[in-house]
Amino acid sequence: MGSWEGQKRSDIESNFPDDHRKFWNTPHLYTPRNEGESFSQLQDRIIPAIKEIVSKHRGGNILIVTHAIALKVIMAYFRGDPLEKLWTPPSIQPTALNKVEIIDNVYNIELYGDVSHYQTVRKAVCAIAYQGNKFILVHKVLNTFEDDSGVWDFPKGGIEDEDLSLEDAVKRELMEETGTDKYVIKQKLPNKISFNFNEDVRKRTGYESQETSIFLVEFVGNQSDLKPCGKEIDEIILIESESLLNKLTHKETAAYIQKHCSSIFIDKSRTEE
Numbered sequence: 001m002g003s004w005e006g007q008k009r010s011d012i013e014s015n016f017p018d019d020h021r022k023f024w025n026t027p028h029l030y031t032p033r034n035e036g037e038s039f040s041q042l043q044d045r046i047i048p049a050i051k052e053i054v055s056k057h058r059g060g061n062i063l064i065v066t067h068a069i070a071l072k073v074i075m076a077y078f079r080g081d082p083l084e085k086l087w088t089p090p091s092i093q094p095t096a097l098n099k100v101e102i103i104d105n106v107y108n109i110e111l112y113g114d115v116s117h118y119q120t121v122r123k124a125v126c127a128i129a130y131q132g133n134k135f136i137l138v139h140k141v142l143n144t145f146e147d148d149s150g151v152w153d154f155p156k157g158g159i160e161d162e163d164l165s166l167e168d169a170v171k172r173e174l175m176e177e178t179g180t181d182k183y184v185i186k187q188k189l190p191n192k193i194s195f196n197f198n199e200d201v202r203k204r205t206g207y208e209s210q211e212t213s214i215f216l217v218e219f220v221g222n223q224s225d226l227k228p229c230g231k232e233i234d235e236i237i238l239i240e241s242e243s244l245l246n247k248l249t250h251k252e253t254a255a256y257i258q259k260h261c262s263s264i265f266i267d268k269s270r271t272e273e
């Protein structure tokens with residue numbers, strides 16, 4: 001990580017926007033200017049050591065403990081993935097387990113990013129962001145696994161280790177998904193959105209369910225400030241409140257709005273009058 005070591009991701013993104021974008025979106029093209037290693041250099045350093053360890057302990061069990069990025073590089077090697085797919089989910093959480101069985105130089109991935117031993121509920125945040133009587137929705141063309149998605153939703157996402165609070169998490173998600181920090185958090189709503197994952201997601205993430213904390217956030221910028229970021233989102237709109245429920249893709253989100261937020265819409269419409 002070079003000079004990035006110990007810094008918050010939000011600070012790195014702000015101070016090194018181009019490098020940060022390449023680091024996450026095109027890792028195979030990332031060339032550090034911060035005294036760190038490129039992913040190619042990291043791969044060239046780690047993989048020969050892994051091969052040597054495997055060669056010395058054929059027929060035995062090997063335990064390797066290392067950092068998340070090193071593990072992503074190691075698992076990419078065993079999976080046969082190129083570096084451009086380095087960040088393909090799952091992400092490597094702290095103490096996540098990865099298990100590879102090697103028989104006759106054939107690699108069988110038995111566990112990858114498994115966290116079932118310590119956590120079953122994925123924590124997330126959602127921003128109901130508004131300006132006047134309009135609300136911000138983002139069009140997500142890819143989901144967490146980079147599968148085709150095509151859903152309209154509020155800015156939302158999982159809480160990360162670097163987030164010092166739920167408020168920090170929602171601010172980060174807004175910046176990552178809409179390209180601006182021109183928001184004022186008005187309140188954290190008392191109720192959460194909770195749902196269970198299907199079998200496929202449970203296997204891929206280790207999470208049984210998700211619990212999303214909801215924040216009411218005022219957008220204080222201009223519409224020109226809203227810019228889709230990365231490859232996950234391709235469009236951002238400000239939509240009138242009367243059209244909001246029909247535009248939302250996820251039924252549980254629309255149901256939450258109807259049940260818990262009707263008074264907010266009423267108060268806001270009175271303010272507009």
